Structure formats: structure tokens, C-alpha cells
Amino acid sequence: MQRIGVFVCWCGSNIAGTVDVVKVAEALKSEPGVVHSANYQYMCSQAGQQLIKDAIKEHNLTGIVVCSCSPRMHEATFRKTAAAAGLNPYMVEIANIREQCSWIHKDMQEGTEKAIVLGRTAIAKVNLNAPLKPGESPVTKRALVIGGGIAGIQTALDIADAGFEVDIVEKKPTIGGKMAQLDKTFPTLDCAACILTPKMVDVAQHEKIRIFSYSEVEEVKGFVGNFDVKIRKKARYVKEDVCTGCGLCTEKCPMKKVPNDFNLGMDNKRAIYIPFAQAVPKIATIDADYCNMLKNGKCGVCAKVCTAKAIDYTQKDEFVEEKYGAIVAATGFNPISMDKFDEFAYSQSKDVITSLEFERLMNAAGPTAGKLLRPSDGVHPHKIVFVQCVGSRCASCAEKGKEYCSKICCMYTAKHAMLTRDKYPDTDVTVFYIDVRTPGKQFDEFYRRAAEEYGVHYIKGMVGKVSPEGNKLIVQGSDLIANKQLKIEADLVVLAAAIEPDKSARPLATMLTASMDTNDFFTEAHPKLRPVESPTAGIFLSGACQGPKDIPETVSQAGAAAAKVIGLLAKDKLTGNPCVAQSDELMCNGCSSCEKVCPYGAITYADKEFRGPNRTTLIRRVAQVNEAICQGCGCCTVACPSGAMDLKGFANKQIMAEVDAICK
């Protein structure tokens, strides 16, 4: 029989306001196994914890029930308290009488009655608890960063600087990500390349960092501290270790009509290409969709001109398998497709462009060498209209846009408007906005400068329609302050397209068993207190894959994720979750049902000898659980028809005792 102590917390008035805590403590005193019952204002406080420790010793308690806030809040706290007093931490159960009782009920009697039932339920469970001891597993001291944008770069650099090995997997031929495509960066207007490329070089030169460019994660197995990852190195048809990046091939390749994705298709590249001058690694890559040699075996110019003999048309995808202790997702974002926004005539007119395209038009390394020229006729535009919130904050049109605010558009639009006015004072710039959101250091000042010093016209209201007429674009929108509908003849319209997580994030999340929200952003373990960790142990989040972010925020989060990774890799051993599945070999049929549903492959089988009737021995196939791999979901326990498989800490008997206590 257990000797159970019950501790009812007031949580100030949070619980005591709607639950008669004295009455609850009194009522629970007579439950089976309970030998001590107390109440206190703040159980989680130093004094409250001392109260529990003292009671454990004084009453020789073998189990405790704390009636308090959610176990998600303080279960760990009270487990530590119990452990400090010499009690096994898994002999602690929490009755959630705050979030699931006092905070949702107004009636004192109702709240008190429910709190008693919840307390009774926890007591029923703790009566069947057994001390548990967590297993230990080693930590592979190497991290994997998936995505080589500024988020991945910063995370990798920070981890590597702490002395741990890091691999970056980037699906494109170069690292750099979106930031490499940007012209200037708000709010300081320094050039993106000037601040990014040194970091790219740092990454390339860091002895602890390996870059897998033009590669993708193929398979992830294992668990925190012990991930086994298979990386696909896509065939680039150029020997990485031989290519010098001289670029001769990219000048001689006769296939000139390959849309240049780095410039968002606004100009062309060759079938063999280096994305941009400062690419890291600076290695050519052949686009197999366009290369004549690969398509029909005719050409071979690049191989002929390559003095280093780096071209290899027979190259195949290669697979690399590596072990990691931690994985960082830094998969970034993309602007959403404008195809469904017919009202802005994006697909009808070349002169309706997205902000990222505008970014390339302004960039000295872009398709126009930094001259602001209309894509349709190469003429300098004199009237530009920017439209904000295109697809953002779009709750009713889920198939078109996104419900959330994309966060960065207000600032980059202010930047674009300002830069345009700065470079081309003869150009009139109008911005249509719903709200201008500038919550960042020096952000509002920046936006106000655009409006006040650079004379950008900010119009509160949305553009409803853009119609091409001749070589003009008629922009029809509303001016809510003047209470008027406006028709503006523009030369260029720039859409601040909403951003969305990269498409590769969803399948990656599935591989990582990391959860995502409905928008395919990775979910953080706690929105406030654990914002850079995924709920899945060992998976960390960096940058816009977790939610829209600008560069300073991305870099801070990247550093924070790195700090968490370093904290993990610095450990030699990890203590596991002791609430894992356990197979009773005497009852196991060896039927493999459990193995089939186990998402981690934690169950294996062994032939074991058992005593049969009449002094015979029988050999039976039985399931065995690898406690280091098992994550304790309990799926196997239900798949098991005989009930041989049970889950420690959430045993069949315990849950049924809870059911009974609730229904009593």
C-alpha cells in the first residue's frame, strides 16, 4: 500500500478563487492510500516545495499528488522536489485544478467538486505508480543544419565556433538563400551581399563545417542525440573537388535560354551555371533539364573548355549517411504564387512584379545591372505603385493567400519606396497599405523617413484592381482617409506578396516527426518559453521556417537555436524518458503487431526459452523494446491483443483506475 501525500495549491487566487482548496484537501484525506493532506498558497514556491519535502520525510510518503496548475507547467518542478527529498520523481502525479478547473468554472461548488474528482483520479493513478528510472543514451557530437540561408549559416557558424562539427545541407547549388538575392537591407540600408558574403566565406573556410550543397535530406531515423540521416547529393555533373569555379564553361555553353531562377526568371542563364559571383561553393552545376549533352548526347562544349576536367556527364545522385546529435531546421520561406490574384494582373502584365523581383531589378548584379527598368520595354518607370498585404491577412481566401501577417513587407516596401525616390527623384511612388506595421528597432523611424523625407505617398486602402491599358497600368484602389476611389496611371506595380514556408518543410517535418501548424510553419515547443525548439527532442528551429521573420530576428533566432544545440551537444549522455513501453514476455505472442505500428522501430524480436508443461521447454518468439529508442507513445499497447505490451507511467491499470475514479 502506498503512503500518499496530497498537496493542494491555491495559486494565489487563481485556484482558490473558484475552488475551496481547504475543502479539497480535507476531502482527499480519506481517499485510499492518503496519509497526509495539506494546502498552501504557492506550492511551486521555495516554501511550498519545502513543505512537500518535509512532508515526504515526516510521513514517509511513497507517492505524492499535487493539485495545482497543468502538469505541462510544473510537473518537472515537483518531480525535482520529490527527488530532492529522496522520493522517486515518477511517484508524483499532478491534478490539473487550474487550467482545467478553476480557470474555466465560475461556480465555487462546481469547481470544488470537480477539483476533488480530479484529485481523486490522480490519487487512484499514483496508487499504481511504480518508481521509474530513466535510461541513458550517448550523444553524437555533430549537428546537422538543414537549409543554408542566413538562418542556417548563422546557426552553423555559432555551433562550429563552440567547437562542434556541423554539416549544412542546402538544396540549391550555393548557400546564401533569400538574403543573397536581396539588394539593400532595412533599416540601415547596408547592402545584403556586403554583410552576407563574408559569412558565407566564413562557413566555407570553417574547419568544423561541411557544406552539402545541391543536396537534400532523404531519410531521418533515430532520436535525440542519435539521429541517422541519409543525405542525397544530387548529381550536378561537375566534380566538386576538381572544379575551380573559373566560370569559363558558363560563358561557352551554347544553351543560352535557360530561365535564371536566381533572378526569378527575369533573365537567362546557361545550362551550366554558377548562380552568382560570390556563390559558396563556387562550383558550376549543370541544369539537366536544359543540357543538350545530358538530354540527347550532343554538345559536350563545357567538358571541352574545362581545363580542370571537372565535367562528368555520367555523375549519379550519391548518398551520404551520417550520425548527428541534433538537427536544426532552417528551411526558410518563399513568396506565395501570384497566379491566383487575377485582380492584380500579375500574369497579364510583365510590369506587375513581386517585391522579390523588384529586389533583383534594383540589384547591381541583377538582370538590369541595377537600373530600374520596366521588364516589358526596358523603359524607366516614372510612376510606381506598391501594394502591401497581397495575400497576407487573407482569412477568407485560404486557397489564395495566408491568414497571417507576413511581417516583413511593410519594411521592405518602405525600403523599396525610399530607394526608388533616392535614386530616381523624378519617379513618383505610391504605397497602398492596410496598416503599416513597424515594430522593430529603428523601424518606424525608417518608414516615417520614407514618407516624410522621401515624399512617398502612403495611401490607407487596398488596391482592388490593376488593368493594363497600352503601356500603362490603371491601378484602382481606395483612399479610405479621403473616402474616395482612386485611379492611378502607373508604369510599374510592385506586389508585396505574402511569404510562406518553403515547400520542402512539410515532408521534412514528417521525416523529423516535428509538428507543424496549419500554415506549414514548424511549431515551437512553447510559443514563449521555448521558441527555438521543436516539441520533438533534438530538433531545433532557425529562421523563417518557424514563422515570418526579418534578418535581425532570423539571426537572433539562429543564434538561440545554436545555443540550444550547443547545450545538447555539450552533454555526454542524455537521460531518456522512462515512460516507455515494456513487453511482458510471458504473455507475448510474438505476433509482430506492435512492431508494425511502432514509428521508431524500437521493437525487435528474440526467441526465448520458456518452461512448458511437464518439465519441457518451449521456444517462443517474443517482443523486446529498446528503451533508448522508444518515445513512449503507447501505440503498441493497443495493437497488442494480449496486453503483453504496456506503457510505464501510463499503464493499462493506471488509466483504468483513472477512468474508474472519474466515473465513480
Added chain:
Amino acid sequence: MQKITREVLIAKAEELLSNGTVSKVLGLKKGEFSYDQTPAVFTDIESMKKDFVFDDFSGANFSKYLIKETKKGEGKTLVFLKPCDTYSFNQLLTEHRFDREKVYVVGIACDGMVDIKKIKNAFGDGIVSVDATTDTLKVETLYDGVKEIAKAEVLAERCRNCKSKKHVAYDELIGEDGEVISSNRFDQVDELEKMTADERFAFWQNELSRCIRCNACRDVCPACTCEKCVFDNPNSGVQNKAAANSFEEQMFHIIRAFHVAGRCTDCGECSRVCPQQIPLHLLNRKFIKDINGFYGDYQAGEEVGNRAPLVNYTKEDLEPSEAVNKGDK
């Protein structure tokens, strides 16, 4: 089609025993009455010639006995399997319940077995013997002399709705192999589904209230092969030898059906052995019908190694709410 008789099987057994292919034969021997047969293991041909029986009452599914029998001693066990038995045989292999190498399967064609309970329902309990050599059975009764009844009328439920004449596992066959048959086995389930909830409730209350918890259905079921049944296991939380309250018995039948769902081959043994004639197969068939309807056709035991529907999923599976509302159109 070659008529499978006792003599044919004894001759086959003699051949296999004498050439050393098998060391024992799992078969049936006569009980108190000719129609009342009980499983037996024969290690020599003499005892077989003496006690072995095989006739239209030899419907028992032997697969389950192989679990224990194959673990005893060396050598192979000979077993004669009807087409429906081979599905159970495969399902057990899928679940690694015995070693295929220790069994020699002789597949035997089957044109349906007779259910003695149906004869008793027709003529009362005092059945002395039944001559089933032709399609018209001659039934010798204690009180009314010899009666005749067509075999088709007293076929076991599962044979009336035979799902397959095809053997899915065998080492050799006697007689010709047949085909998978499209049967009407879900008709009764359909009828029940079409009823109102109240009518269904009344139907099942009438049926299940007769249960005496003798566990015969569980003991005979080739899918119920647990080392220890949850209902016998004190740690399961549902252990009960005798029901503590009436509820536990519904729980027994629901849980039993659930535990075999996706694994049940619809062999019909549960209904065959039920002394209270509860149509237990209608529970299993409901699960089979739902599985087919929700997740695509699936026949347990069709192939060794198939993944049962309940240890499988697709991302597009229907929601439980859709499952229960499927009938409400």
C-alpha cells in the same frame, strides 16, 4: 470432383507417415456420437484406422492446434485443411505463431459441412446418428425414427456463404482447387445496418442476453491465440472469469471482435461452437465489411505477411465521425 472420404485421407496419411514426411497427424476422432467429433493426434496408422473420422461433420478449423502441436517434438505434423482453414493457417503464419517447416499441409476440396445444430433445430435433440453419404441426409432420431433432410438446408452458416474454394496454402492437394467466390456473406450485416438503432439494439439484446460466457468462441477462434487472454490477465484491468456485472459481457464480445478485427478470416468457428447459437460471426463480419468499405477490400490470411488493416493506415483514411454516419444517408 473427387469426393474426399475418410479412406482417401487415411491412405494419404499412411503414405506420408511411412515415407517419413510427417511424424504425426492432426485429425478428428469420434466423440459420443458420430457427429460429435473431437481433435486428436495420431502417431501411427493403426490408431488412425481405428479412430480417425472424416465426414460432413468434420468442419473444425485445425489451424489453431498447430501452434502447440508444432512445438512438441521433432518432425512434421500432417494436417488436412479445407480452403477456409488455409486462410487461418496463413494468418497465423503472418503472426509468426508457428514454424511453417514443421507442418505438412494437404489441401482438401470441400463442398460444405453440415451443422448439427441445424439438424437438431429441425428434429429436436435426440439425434442418434446421421448418414451423410448423399445430398439427402438420413437422420436417425431417438423418438421419431429415421428422418430425411436436404444437406443444403443444414449446411453450416459459413458454408452457405462460402467465401472461397481456393486453398491459399498447401504442400499438396487432394481434389481440384477452386476459386474465390463472391458470396452473400454480408447480406445479414446489411440488413442490420438498415435497421434503426432501436431495432438493432433489440436484435443484439435478444442475441447477446443468451451468452453464458463459456468462452467456447474464444477457445476455438484461430485468431484468439494469445498466450494469455486479456480477460484472464489480472494486469489487464478487465480480467474476469465470471462476469461481475452484465456489462462485462458486452465488453467481452466487443473487445474480442475488436481484437480479431482485421485478423479474422471469417472462418465461422465462433458461431459453430456457440452452445447458445449466438450469431457471433455477425460481429466479425461487421468489422470485415467496414474494413473493406473504409480501407479497401482485405481478406485476412490471403497471403502470408500481409499487413492487417488495424496495424496500417493511410493519410486519407476516413474520420470516425464519417464512419458512423455512413449509413445515415
Added chain:
Amino acid sequence: MQVNEYKPKIVAFCCNWCSYAGADLAGSNRLAYPAEVKVIRVPCSCRVNPMFILRAFQRGADGVILCGCHPGDCHYTSGNYYTRRRMALLFSMLDYLGIEKERTRVEWVSAAEGAKFAATMNDFVKTVTALGENKRLEDLRCKK
């Protein structure tokens, strides 16, 4: 307060990662739902054995609701997919036996859906209250 007002007993199984957190969020946001609902925390919805549900009914529960992560969002990758199959078959069977299908429910509630949790519970309690006491499973074996 009425003395004889019928209050159903509702057992809610919630997975630790999504729905239990959703229930907590409902609490944090002070979104009320009836006190009849009592939550049992399980690591994953796939931990819920049909036996637990029947056991609850056996011990006098009037409704059992099972909440888990949205399909695709399972903390353990695939647990809720198995739950979905198991419960689809179990609920269909209960319906087949003539038990009111409204007494059982599966709902996917994410950690962010406090409002959905509260709304679901309010609706479920309303539905079960309208059905009244759970008699059928109990009576299934007792011939009147």
C-alpha cells in the same frame, strides 16, 4: 440551482502534446465548458485502448471523447492515424449494436486550439445531456 438537473459524466482522453495543451489553453483564456468534462492525460491518442472507452461506459460514463493532434501533426508521427482507424471501427461497431453513436466522439484539437477545445466540449456535453443517461450498453445483455 435545480437539484435534479441531469449532469452527464464525460471522460475526455487528451493527448499530451496537442489536445491536453489545447485544454490548458482553453483554461488560460478562461473559455468555460461544463465541469462534467474530466480529462485523462495520455501520451498520444493512440494510447487509448478501446477497453478504456468501454470501461468508462461500464463504470457509468455517459459520453467518451477522444482528442488528439490533427492527422499529420502527431508528435509521434503516426499515432493518430492508428487512432483514427481504431475508433472508426469501434464506433461503427457500437452503432451496429444499437448504442447511440453520439456518445462517442473523436476530435482533433491542436495545442493552439483552446477555443476549439472549449467549443467541442460544450457541444459534446450538450449532445450527451440531450441523450440522457447511458443505459444501452448496460442493458445490452439484460433481456427485459
Added chain:
Amino acid sequence: MENSKNVCDEIVRISKVNPRKCMKCGKCSGTCPAYDEMEYHPHQFVYMVETGDIEPLLKSKSIYRCLSCFACIDRCPRGVEPAKLVEAVRLMVVRQQGNNHLKPDDIPELLDEDLPQQAIVSAFRKYTK
């Protein structure tokens, strides 16, 4: 249109107000005691001058309804000084030939016991060339 722009530039010049500084918060109109008397409210003055939409303002009676209490100037978070703009627009009107808004002949009718002398003097200053 071109004329409007010139007028606007002139208004900006004489008022020394930069309407671009306005961030459309509406606090000026929120604080204005003559709000109900005005067809165009202080924030609209600022916006219409900024966008060059000046004709309606020149014709509006609102320019005479402003009390010049300077509450808007006092409270504007961006230091736009809307009242000065209103003043400037009014000056644009009354400075034109024959556009005095208050004539000496109108005074006797407006007099009452409580009206301070100073008000009459300041009204003349405000409404006439």
C-alpha cells in the same frame, strides 16, 4: 491641377507645415472642439493639402469654424500643426480681393453682453485681409 499644386505649395510655404509628417492617427480631429461644426476636419485638411486636393477646402465654411484653439497643435504626436494649415488655407481665401469674411457692418448684429471686446478684434484679424 497644376494650380492646385501651386496653391498647396503656397499653403505649405506660409504655414511652414509639412503635411507628409502626418501619420494619419486622427488625434487632431479627436481633440477638436469644433469638430461637429466642420465639414472637413483637421486631419482631412492635412491630408487634402498633402494630396493636393485643395479646391474643396478653399470653398468650405470649415475654414471659419476652426476656433484656432491650437489643441490639435498641442496634441499632434508628430508635430504637424494642423491649425496652422487651416489658418494658411483661410488666409489663401481671405487675402483675395473682396473675400473678407467679416465686415464692420456685421458687428452690431453679433454683439451681445458677454462678448469680450478682444474677441471682436481677433475675429477681424482672423477673417479679414
